[in-house]
Amino acid sequence: QFMQAVLQKVSRLNLCSQNVVMAAALVAAVAAVAAAGVMMMRALGADFLFQLKLQRCYQLQGEPLKGSFFWAVHVEIRSAYERTPESLPPLLASALASGALSADILKKYLLLEKAFLSKFFLRFNGFLERLLADPLFMTKVGIEVGVGICTKTAAELERRRGKFWQEFDFVVADVIMALIADFMLVWLPAPTIALRPCKVTGLQKFMCQLPDNAFQKVLLKGEHFSIAQRAAAVGVNGSKLLGVGLFSSFVGTGLTNGIRMIKKSVSGAAAEQTKEADSNEPPLLQTSLAYGSYMATSSNLRYQLMAGVFEQRMLEPLLHGNNALLSLSSFVLRTGNTFLGSLLWVDYARWIGVQPKDD
Numbered sequence: 001q002f003m004q005a006v007l008q009k010v011s012r013l014n015l016c017s018q019n020v021v022m023a024a025a026l027v028a029a030v031a032a033v034a035a036a037g038v039m040m041m042r043a044l045g046a047d048f049l050f051q052l053k054l055q056r057c058y059q060l061q062g063e064p065l066k067g068s069f070f071w072a073v074h075v076e077i078r079s080a081y082e083r084t085p086e087s088l089p090p091l092l093a094s095a096l097a098s099g100a101l102s103a104d105i106l107k108k109y110l111l112l113e114k115a116f117l118s119k120f121f122l123r124f125n126g127f128l129e130r131l132l133a134d135p136l137f138m139t140k141v142g143i144e145v146g147v148g149i150c151t152k153t154a155a156e157l158e159r160r161r162g163k164f165w166q167e168f169d170f171v172v173a174d175v176i177m178a179l180i181a182d183f184m185l186v187w188l189p190a191p192t193i194a195l196r197p198c199k200v201t202g203l204q205k206f207m208c209q210l211p212d213n214a215f216q217k218v219l220l221k222g223e224h225f226s227i228a229q230r231a232a233a234v235g236v237n238g239s240k241l242l243g244v245g246l247f248s249s250f251v252g253t254g255l256t257n258g259i260r261m262i263k264k265s266v267s268g269a270a271a272e273q274t275k276e277a278d279s280n281e282p283p284l285l286q287t288s289l290a291y292g293s294y295m296a297t298s299s300n301l302r303y304q305l306m307a308g309v310f311e312q313r314m315l316e317p318l319l320h321g322n323n324a325l326l327s328l329s330s331f332v333l334r335t336g337n338t339f340l341g342s343l344l345w346v347d348y349a350r351w352i353g354v355q356p357k358d359d
Contacts, residue, residue: 088109089122089123089125089128091125091128091129091195091196092106092109092128092195094195094197095195095220099221099222100220100221100222100223101220101221102219102220102221105132105193105219105220108131108132109122109132111135112131112132112135117138118131118135118138121138125195125196126187128195129192129193129194129195129196130187130190130191130192132193132195132219133190133191133192133193133216133219134190134191134307134311134312135323136323136326136327136330137186137190139327139330140186140190140311140330140334141183141186141187143327143330143331143334143335144182144183144185144186144334144338145179145182145183147331147334147335147338148178148179148182148338149175149178149179151335151338151339151342152174152175152178152338152342153171153175154339154342155339155342155343155346156171156174156175156342156346158343159342159343159346159347160346163356167355167356169256169259169260170256170355170356172252172255172256172259173249173252173253173255173256173287174252174342174345174346175252176248176251176252176255176256177245177248177249177251177252177253177291178248178338178342180244180247180248180251180252181241181244181245181248181295181299182338184240184241184244185241185244185295185299185303186303186307188212188237188240188241188244188303189212189213189237189300189303189304189306189307189308190212190213190307191211191212191213191216191217191219191307191308191312192211192212192213192216193219193220194209194211194220194223206229206232207232207236209229210225210229210232210233210236211225211229211230211233212233212237213233213237213304213307213308213312214230214231214233214234214237214304214308215230215304215305215307215308215309215312215313216307216308216312217312217313234300234301234304237300237304238296238297238300239296241292241295241296241299241300242292242293242295242296243292244292244295245288245291245292245293245294245295245296245299246288246289246291246292248291249287249288249290249291249292250284250288253283253284253287253288254284257284283354286353286354287349287354287355290348290349290352290354291345291349294344294345294348294349298341298344298345298348299341302337302340302341303337306333306334306337310333311330311333315329315330315333
């Protein structure tokens with residue numbers, strides 16, 4: 001009986017130690033994930049602490065207490081406003097001289113200069129116009145590209161299930177197409193501040209004055225978008241995405257067919273197997289046209305709505321000043337949108353006959 005009691009205590013001790021080890025491992029895993037998340041956000045150039053302090057500084061009534069951190073920021077911004085136009089990017093200086101640039105937009109620029117990644121991309125006019133309209137633009141690019149492979153592969157697995165490895169060549173083509181298109185899907189429908197002047201007339205002037213996002217807010221003084229301009233923006237953006245889809249699909253599908261040809265030549269497959277493999281090759285031209293038309297319609301509308309309505313008009317006013325929560329909301333929204341788009345593409349490709357239909 002004594003030995004049985006000792007054994008019971010030992011077993012309980014072992015069970016307790018196992019629980020402690022498991023709990024410690026869980027805590028370590030959570031800490032590692034949290035640390036990785038913090039490092040990722042800092043790598044994207046999002047200095048949320050500085051932005052929060054800057055916002056608080058400008059919410060104060062009057063001038064902040066002299067000698068405080070907020071006083072230093074106040075002096076820094078005030079001195080920046082007194083900078084000569086030559087010290088600003090040419091497009092920004094021109095808009096400032098014309099009176100179209102608001103104080104809020106200039107504050108955004110001064111804030112973006114504090115982040116290393118944003119400061120580098122501000123040198124390019126296309127990035128400058130997008131970052132001023134959305135300071136978290138680079139974060140959204142990172143989100144879109146980062147989750148692209150994972151969500152695309154997960155969607156392919158969900159749709160193809162037992163045929164995933166059998167149709168792996170199609171999966172490779174779809175993922176490659178998605179990676180090439182991911183950046184352009186963020187770039188083209190992103191809201192912008194049009195700083196470049198339109199030195200044209202007639203139809204060219206109408207096209208030049210179109211918003212990049214049909215639903216974006218008016219951010220420059222004196223700027224106005226008519227209903228016709230917003231409607232035309234959907235079509236123009238769709239035509240651009242059509243070209244992106246054609247190119248990305250041509251590259252992805254061409255690469256997949258090339259890999260299949262190499263595999264057949266190396267393995268020396270039998271005639272019947274070779275014939276069967278040839279019949280399963282994704283048609284290059286048809287697939288490219290199908291993916292281009294899909295991006296011009298489904299992807300175009302989904303990404304314009306997401307960037308112009310859900311993010312700029314709903315999330316930003318709701319979470320104004322809380323960039324960490326805003327980035328997390330964009331991550332959830334864009335991940336869901338990418339997964340939905342992957343499911344819709346597989347169904348669309350099977351419906352029009354460029355990929356095998358499910359039994």
